Amino acid sequence: MNLAASRDPFLRTALIRRWAFMFLVMTQTGLGVWGMIWVLPYHGSPWIEKAILATFIPLYAFVAAGSWMALFGFYIRRRYRGRGDANGLLARFGSRLSTVDPAPTAVLLPIYHEDVERVFRGLQATIESVLETGQGAAFEFFVLSDSRDPEVWLEERAAWLRLCETLNLHGRLHYRRRRVNLKAKTGNVSDFLRRWGSRFKYFIVLDADSVMSGPAMLTLARLMECEPRAGMIQTVPRLFNARSAFARMQQFVTHLYGPLFSEGLAALQLNEAVFWGHNAIIRTEAFMTHCGLKSMKGFGLWRGTVLSHDFVEAAFIRRAGYEVWLETGIEGSYEESPPSLDDELIRDKRWSKGNLQHLRFLGFERGIATAHRMAFLNGIFAYLASPVWFLFLLFSTIEVAQFAAGDINYFPDARSLYPNWPQWHPQWAIILVTSTLITLFLPKLLALFELLIFDRKRLPGFGSTGRLLQGFFLENLFSILLAPIRMLAHSAYVVQAVINVSVAWAGQNRSSEVGWGQAFFRHMPGMILALTWSGIALAMDANFFYWTIPISVSLLLAAPITVWLSRFSLGDSWREKGIWVTPPEQGVGCPVLVRFSEIDLPPLKPVNAPDWLRWTLLHPNQARIAAALAAHRTGAAKRASSDLGERILLEGLGSIPRRQAARVLDDADAVMRIHRHAWMAAPDDVWGRAIDQLTRSICVR
Template sequence: MPPRSSRKGRAWRFAAYRRRTLFGLLVGLQTAGACFAVLAVLPYHGSTLVEQAIVLVSVILFGWISAGFWMAVTGFFWRRAGGDPHGPARRLAPARIGEVTLAPTAIVYPIYHEDVQRTLSGLASTWRDLERTGQIAHFEFFVLSDSRDPDIWLAEREACLALRERLGPQARIHYRRRVLNLNRKTGNVADFLRRWGRRFRYMIVMDADSVMSGEALVRMVRVMQADERIGILQTSPSLINAVSAHARIQQFANRLYGPLFTEGLAALQLGEAVFWGHNAIIRVEAFMGHCGLPHLRGWGFLRGSVLSHDFVEAACMWRAGYEVWLDPGIEGSYEESPPTLGDELERDRRWAHGNLQHLYFLFRRGISSAHRAAFANGIMAYAASALWFGYLVLITLELAQFTLRPIEYFPDPNSPFPVWPEWQPQWAVRLAFSTLFVLFAPKLLAVIDLLFDRERRRRMGGILAVSAGTLVEMVVSMLLAPIRMLAHTRYVIVTLFNLKVRWAGQNRTEEEGWGDALRHHAPGALLAAAWAGFAFWLQPLFFYWSLPIAIPLLLAAPVSVWLSRFASGRRLRRQGLLVSPEEGAPPPVVRDLLAAPPLRTPSRLTPFEAAVIDPVRFGVHRALARQRRNMPARMQRRAQLVDKALAQGAAGLSVAERSWLVDDGEGLSTLHHAVWLADGDTPWGRQVGALCREGDG
């Protein structure tokens, strides 16, 4: 392990101090100006409790968007300067990095109830591209399943075997399913490390929809080999494969605006970056020694397992004396976007719970200032919506008091001087335009940055297409902002009350139906209608001010449905809008993914039924099933489940019962032989007959 002193004297440390100091001053000065403008706008200039609350919330929110603005400016500066000289890959000459030898590296895919075809197609594409580099011998692939439903994990197992057979004997692809699902993804990775971690120097963690080019994987290992002080190297994944309109808009925003924000974030964090949980390489020995996460011992949502583990693991790696880097210069790292707004919000519900848990670590000893800022940023990603909602409530209350109650000339009981309420419309206009500038200037900078990148501009359809796409993205973003605000506010409240959060596989292939959309968005639409009606009754001018928030909430259901439609996304693609560089010229790894053949042949049988009936599949699963000892209680349970399966069919068994039976070698064998001896007029007998007729055909 490199000693902590090995970080001292590194040039990037002084650069980080200077950059962060300047960044803090710029954000502070801009926020102070906004605070002054808010005080000037309010009728009592901050003399009442309600106005003081408005000022406090306004300052926090403006500081939040100001930080994003200056981060984009920072990224624009370094991109125009040719890149950050302190980046880990840039410190190594191209000729030198090509001479660095590789080391044993595991590429792991922790999955839970995912689309097995998509996950393994991505793995196969990554494997093939890695093979093209000639360095495949240094890598092994592991699919680590936490799936509980046997119809899912049996399909995973079969698909992995089929993929390994298709790629040939040289394909070192392994599948393991945990029997005990403890601590979610962190427990899954920990289980892998306990079993195989000491075989590898590095581990590259992938998500279920991750794809990486072979060149990127090899470069990551070489950077780690060249600098033993790096514990984690995080890439910046680009979104690909968007089909629905919602996914296309997110993909376009990622590819147009993302480079500025990522470059700015990397320039401010430097060697104190964060880990995003996937598409990153980790030094295994250091991770095993220092990144084990304890159970939280707080109250409510601050108790139990750490849900959003990645930021915490990065902080632990730093505390142990290693550096953590985000390198935007590593190209060829990809992932996918949720296809619908509903799926995005469902994912955000889980992330909100996990990010708010970072309150537990925010002020703990041994955490660097950059990681504290990352924790605060993750918390604000969802708390900002609750604050915005609170701001709207406070503004409504302020106007109601000013309109319905007598004017209060002595709002401060301790002051003998009266306060004359006054509105400053010119300050309100200045504040509104300043806020809009801070929000939308980064998008303009991104378009300007694209003007200097001829190849990327060409692959995105040209400047006219990009400009039109930017307008579409901005309009949709304004429509979705109130919807996300209301949803995130609810998630914050749910988390504070420690209500249960469901962690499951992500939908990647289905549209959103009208029933789901209306059910999800009807409460928000009713709230928006009530608020707008109250605003109109209170003061017509306030009603017009409320419309940019109320109208998107009223239209949330149809907007959500339209955005989820694959036909809408394809129409935008045909019109040349929202095009990403990978669509204009797909790299080989993406082409392989798009052309991936199915890994499983379609069957009228469920995977559980096929494992029981089909002799070939039965043989495979029987060989891989657990060989349990014949204890009396176990023998009784086995006999009961076999009898129940024969009498009621697969549908008569619960998920847990099917999972136990198909993972019990003797029980599966008993059921298989009994099914083949079943009468032809029973459900199992009819399925056996149908299978035989298919074989004859």
């Protein structure tokens, strides 16, 4: 299948919208640059002012682009009264979706060292919602584990077996753990497709913290059937289940401001949207044929595995002639937020390197659609903006320092015969600052205005009008405080990515608060930098010092702000007071979240029971299950696992590294031999004591 771009029915609409968008952004940027030139004393003549302008231009354009995108979203929502763009799949096919039978669809849940109870609670809520639609036969569910620690993956396996029993889904809910986890998540999904992809026409990818409703999944599968040119359909996940104050703030942001930005993005991209890696449906054959990502063969960070694979996969499937849609009207798609700023920044460290890798695809990959090249550029500059902002502050400080030291050059242009007197225009500075603030905050004000005036049916989900306004002002205050902290962290990440510092691939913290020691250790460099910068500014010029205060105060308070916002008690307290409440918390929204909150999974084993490896080998039922699930080894692999079993019998589990000892679970005979030996051991033997601990934990339970 290869649909020529000239036959694209949405091309004309997309071009009109994109050219209008670019014209508005560039016009505003030009006016902003003109104002900045008049603010500068020499109007851009010396090298330092050229450097200031060189950093100011992309920063102002980036801010303007975000503002105009939200304005586009506001226009689309008002024109179509919140029903989504008329060009979208849901608008075109929604009236006949109920008559369409879904094709076989796999639901994939890749995980790696995650909170097992949280993962399977979300999966259970999702599956039960799918079964309630009456179309559950079209869906099969796959938990794809890359976990290496046996204390994690044995718990995952036990949770999977219990969920199969609870929902009677044996044969339709699967668990697979890769023994060699190459290429992280993209390798995990690719391994599934090689083994089982041919059985399914579509597959839906979830994240470890995702929850999706059955109607949402059914709608995705039916839309794919209606539009054979669709290769991917991405939903807009909203945040839920936030407990810490930081997570609750992020959740409030996605529900209040998110609709404008997502609608604007969808209106500009149309059928050349991006893929965010989860909560989306994909056409299996098209993905397998066109989206295989080889290891990069460049140098530095452009060598090895593509970290941020999702944007690239969307670009490749579009290059093959398939459409990629962002459907903003599909409700019932959710994910969770990191509980603290530090956890968000840890995630951003991986994302910054992954986005910078897109420079290779931006400039050297043929056939990529313009919309996807712009998406690459936007993702890249989302992180480059931080070091550019840092350089803008540095260059501005240098210019002020030159004047404070009396180093005034009246001939900045060596070719000029006449002196160039520096000129200060405070009125232009006020105009420029005011226009920048309006550009930054207009999207948020528009979202608030739309909710209060045009979309009042959503208002009860945010509590009272007073609490909504209180949450709005608090969110903006904390956004201002957090911006410099993110700027400094992202600047460091960009530098580390450029010099190709390795990034860790690990499970995301979703339930822990930040400690004081951890916060001060992480943010101490920023605090020292803020003190130094403010001290220099104060020594140079009192007026300049006042301009540095918002950034310096933020960096100085980074540690206490991070700790305070990570507190679950604060988040719970503010929720009780109605601050930052959102529709799902008010009972306005999707029943799948009600189901998620009501699911109470009992412990898989007693609290005082042995660790998972001992529990699996010693518990009669667990040992039989482990033997039944063991891989069938032959030859050298069989001899190795048998020798490991003998070593464990003689030396005990404590003398062997846990991950190495867990390999014995690959041999059914070795598992049962250890199990029988342990139950026949004398009470004072190491195995006899292990059996005594097991039986005591079971009796106490």
